[in-house]
Amino acid sequence: MSLHCRVALSGCLLFLLAVAPGCGRSAGPAATGGDSPAAAKQPEPRPEADFPRFEDATRESGIAFRHINGATGQRYMLETLGSGVCVFDYDGDGLQDIYFVQSGRLPGFTSAEPPRPALYRNLGGGRFAEATAAAGVGGPPDRYGFGCVAGDVDGDGDRDLYVTFYGPNVLYRNNGDGTFTDATGRAGVGNPLWSTSAGFSDYDGDGDLDLYVANYVDFDLENNLYCGENRPGYRTVCHPRNYDSQPDALYRNRGDGTFEDVSIRAGIVDRTGKGLGVVWGDYDADGNEDLYVANDDTPNFLWRNSGDGTFEEVGELAGAALSEDGVPQAGMGTDMADYDNDGRLDLFVTNLSEETNELYHNDGGGLFSNRTFTSGLGPPSLLDLGFGAFFFDADADADLDLFVANGHIIENIALYNDTITFEQPARLYRNLGDGRFDEVSSQAGEPLRRAYVGRGAVPFDYDDDGDVDVLFSQNDRGAALLRNSGSPGRRWIAILLEGAPPNRDAVGAVVTLHAGGTRQVRCSRTALSYLSQGDRRLHFGLGRAAGIDRLVVRWPGRRGFEEEFAGLPAGRVVVVEQGKGRRR
Numbered sequence: 001m002s003l004h005c006r007v008a009l010s011g012c013l014l015f016l017l018a019v020a021p022g023c024g025r026s027a028g029p030a031a032t033g034g035d036s037p038a039a040a041k042q043p044e045p046r047p048e049a050d051f052p053r054f055e056d057a058t059r060e061s062g063i064a065f066r067h068i069n070g071a072t073g074q075r076y077m078l079e080t081l082g083s084g085v086c087v088f089d090y091d092g093d094g095l096q097d098i099y100f101v102q103s104g105r106l107p108g109f110t111s112a113e114p115p116r117p118a119l120y121r122n123l124g125g126g127r128f129a130e131a132t133a134a135a136g137v138g139g140p141p142d143r144y145g146f147g148c149v150a151g152d153v154d155g156d157g158d159r160d161l162y163v164t165f166y167g168p169n170v171l172y173r174n175n176g177d178g179t180f181t182d183a184t185g186r187a188g189v190g191n192p193l194w195s196t197s198a199g200f201s202d203y204d205g206d207g208d209l210d211l212y213v214a215n216y217v218d219f220d221l222e223n224n225l226y227c228g229e230n231r232p233g234y235r236t237v238c239h240p241r242n243y244d245s246q247p248d249a250l251y252r253n254r255g256d257g258t259f260e261d262v263s264i265r266a267g268i269v270d271r272t273g274k275g276l277g278v279v280w281g282d283y284d285a286d287g288n289e290d291l292y293v294a295n296d297d298t299p300n301f302l303w304r305n306s307g308d309g310t311f312e313e314v315g316e317l318a319g320a321a322l323s324e325d326g327v328p329q330a331g332m333g334t335d336m337a338d339y340d341n342d343g344r345l346d347l348f349v350t351n352l353s354e355e356t357n358e359l360y361h362n363d364g365g366g367l368f369s370n371r372t373f374t375s376g377l378g379p380p381s382l383l384d385l386g387f388g389a390f391f392f393d394a395d396a397d398a399d400l401d402l403f404v405a406n407g408h409i410i411e412n413i414a415l416y417n418d419t420i421t422f423e424q425p426a427r428l429y430r431n432l433g434d435g436r437f438d439e440v441s442s443q444a445g446e447p448l449r450r451a452y453v454g455r456g457a458v459p460f461d462y463d464d465d466g467d468v469d470v471l472f473s474q475n476d477r478g479a480a481l482l483r484n485s486g487s488p489g490r491r492w493i494a495i496l497l498e499g500a501p502p503n504r505d506a507v508g509a510v511v512t513l514h515a516g517g518t519r520q521v522r523c524s525r526t527a528l529s530y531l532s533q534g535d536r537r538l539h540f541g542l543g544r545a546a547g548i549d550r551l552v553v554r555w556p557g558r559r560g561f562e563e564e565f566a567g568l569p570a571g572r573v574v575v576v577e578q579g580k581g582r583r584r
Contacts (some may be wrong), residue, residue, distance in 0.1 A: 052395045054445040057483035062128040068115040069476040070106035075237045077219050078144055078166055079106060080409040082455030082475035084531025088150035088159045091178045095122035096535055100479060101145040101163060107221060114141035126463035136180045143167050147531030151200035151209045154257050155502025164195035189259050193246045194219060197278040199527030200507060201289045204309050205558035207502050208253035214275025214293055217243035236410050240274050240296050247271045267310045273298050277334035278527045283345045284366050287560055289508050294331030294349050319368040320347050320360040329355045333530030337391040338521040339400045340435055350386025350404055353420050357381040377429060380439040383420055385409060388457025388530040392468045396490035396541030398518045402429040402437060405454025405472045423451035447482050458534035466492040466571060468539050491542040494573040497524050499555060508556030511538055516545025542570055
């Protein structure tokens with residue numbers, strides 16, 4: 001047997017997980033314990049008029065970004081993962097702008113112009129204009145991009161931009177005049193590995209935003225293995241298990257524009273992960289920012305912040321690292337939010353086709369239980385390959401719904417499987433308010449009945465009307481912006497936090513809103529979903545509540561404290577400033 005044939009058999013494991021149910025895993029998840037398909041009660045039908053509606057607003061908004069993966073038929077691993085999108089106010093005008101990461105050229109790919117990322121300036125009124133060249137964020141053209149994250153790393157009031165690549169990453173320092181300068185060298189955050197998602201947060205409570213970078217696998221363009229059946233047209237991308245993992249990195253902000261790699265000192269030393277999705281959040285409510293990492297085909301990480309500058313990896317112990325039947329899955333995107341309004345942050349992870357996505361419910365005491373099937377999220381996701389995902393209140397009824405962008409990684413998947421497609425519909429799951437979700441995509445507008453090759457996805461009220469819209473990228477296709485037409489009769493409020501410098505955006509703050517007998521929790525964070533970052537304004541649906549009883553903010557930092565704010569008006573974005581409330 002030739003070397004290529006042996007590699008093909010190894011790489012075949014990808015398709016056996018995703019396409020050929022007889023090789024390694026069953027077509028569906030095992031029915032174990034009480035959380036099985038049989039145990040999941042079917043949701044009661046809701047009136048069709050009660051669903052939110054989405055419309056395609058991409059063209060009318062002025063967004064014309066098209067992702068280019070540089071594919072030439074050689075099936076490089078890089079070409080299938082797509083790229084992310086970040087929403088942030090780069091020019092300080094109070095309007096949220098958009099940055100799309102571009103991937104780029106691969107060996108053998110030619111184009112008249114090098115593929116470029118795109119920065120879109122928000123003009124207001126739901127319109128955007130490209131400002132990439134003027135802002136100085138159009139390079140480097142020789143690198144293959146993946147993810148992005150934005151945050152004020154130097155405490156000057158302007159949001160800086162960090163972009164991950166296959167190869168050295170780039171930190172763009174915001175000059176405060178609508179332009180950026182490459183500050184990577186001085187900052188010391190180049191990270192030469194294959195980086196994917198990254199997230200800013202103040203893990204040590206000193207006020208400065210630190211940086212976590214997830215790295216993927218040790219892939220070499222010069223040694224592109226052959227995977228798939230050895231006949232014309234059947235070559236596919238290889239499974240990540242054909243390559244060694246690369247260690248993630250934690251960078252501590254020194255407060256002077258530079259960072260130091262403290263991965264080993266902080267205990268971030270697990271070298272088995274193949275990271276794709278990153279989200280920060282205080283899951284155990286001890287005042288310290290913890291971190292969850294979705295890993296591809298290896299156990300997911302849950303890094304518990306000990307509060308002394310170190311972390312402990314507790315994913316398996318806490319019950320949030322594996323599938324219900326105890327195996328690693330192909331973690332892609334992730335989010336951390338309180339979907340059932342019990343005050344604790346839960347976890348959601350997207351996975352490969354025939355694995356189902358996973359919902360981990362925070363039971364308190366540092367433990368999670370798998371609610372994938374009892375919540376109703378398991379069966380609808382069985383044939384999907386999920387990437388970007390996030391919780392948001394699509395219908396403003398005071399509980400969090402869920403959006404998932406889907407799309408397969410194998411372009412010629414039809415050659416291997418007649419039930420799984422390359423382009424796949426996105427999914428909108430409506431929260432029924434009792435711990436269950438109902439898949440309502442087909443009732444939520446024509447764009448959600450289309451098929452996509454979805455990748456990075458974020459919530460974004462782009463037209464500032466109070467209804468949270470959806471923005472996502474596609475692999476080797478155009479980006480999509482879906483406008484939420486709203487839910488008549490339901491009210492909302494959006495909170496924009498202003499913290500004390502240097503953490504002016506109050507990243508890491510926890511906001512609890514009390515209205516209509518319901519308690520809702522939101523967290524101020526940067527990264528979420530897959531390779532992406534969403535609208536930093538904290539949106540709360542109020543349903544038909546007469547008003548807002550009170551809002552409580554737990555501000556971040558070593559000296560973090562709580563403040564209560566009352567008399568807040570509904571139906572608008574409200575700026576909440578640290579130090580202006582009633583201290584608790």
